[in-house]
Amino acid sequence: MNYQKIIYPNYIPDGRIRRLVEELLFNFNGKSIAEQTLPIPVEEIAEFHLGYSLNLDHLGDRFGFQDTFGFIDFDRKEIWIDSSLEPGVSPTGNEGRYLFTVSHEIGHDQLHRPFYDNRHIQKSLFDSEQPVDNDQPDAAIMCREKEKREPQEIQADLFASELLMPEVLIRQQFHEITNEIRRNPNRWAVEMMVTDELCRRFHTSKQAMEIRLDKLKLWHGLQGNRLILT
Ligand SMILES: [Zn+2]
DSSP states (O other): OOOOOOOOOSOOOHHHHHHHHHHHHHHHHSOOGGGOOSSOOHHHIIIIISOOEEEEEOHHHHHSOTTEEEEEETTTTEEEEEGGGOTTTSTTOOHHHHHHHHHHHHHHHHHTHHHHHTHHHHHHHHTTTOOOOOSSOTTEEEEEGGGTTSHHHHHHHHHHHHHHSOHHHHHHHHHHHHHHHTTOSOHHHHHHHHHHHHHHHHTOOHHHHHHHHHHTTGGGGEETTEEOOO
16 A cells, blocks of 8 residues: 555644535535534544544554544545443443544545645655655544644634534524623623533534634633624
8 A cells, every 4th residue: 555644734724624625515404504503424524424433442453553433534524433432331421423434534534635635746845855755544544632732733622613513503592591690690690501502502522612712713602691693
């Protein structure tokens, strides 16, 4: 097999990632972001739209790195998720983290697979400079905690966040929920209730939702004990 490290871009603008998510959803069901119903069916998108098989296994044992949480093989069309994330089975598993990881792998497919598909062009461009890398088969990306801060991992996380929690839907749902409970005098309780309710509607983990709400600056509308919505 031909082994060569693919050169992925260090930077992909957020707007480009958002547009790729919009295109993916439109190609999947012909609807704009605002027309999507919740939760976004990321397993269906991976399996039936993109043609990947979704598999669970102990990836640490499988690949020899205990911090591996996901894996995508572009040639075999396989996505592997670590068993520790399996909802309802593993004590550390929950649906939010599992679906986020599936979405992260979809992100690699949408953002990075084109560079794999074009590797022959890349190879001829860089042939004299690029050493052959035997660490990783060129058809696959292994996702490890240790490499969480690598550009392609951050890009796949952002893609997952945009896919599972599209901005327009988060804003819409946020305002709907906060309107329902805007008279609650306890800001902390409001934050808890809103975040929990959003997680329930979007099928995400609390951590992923908090990161998303911070990025969208939605809490800035909450001042003191009063809800002032932006
Ligand atoms: Zn990854």
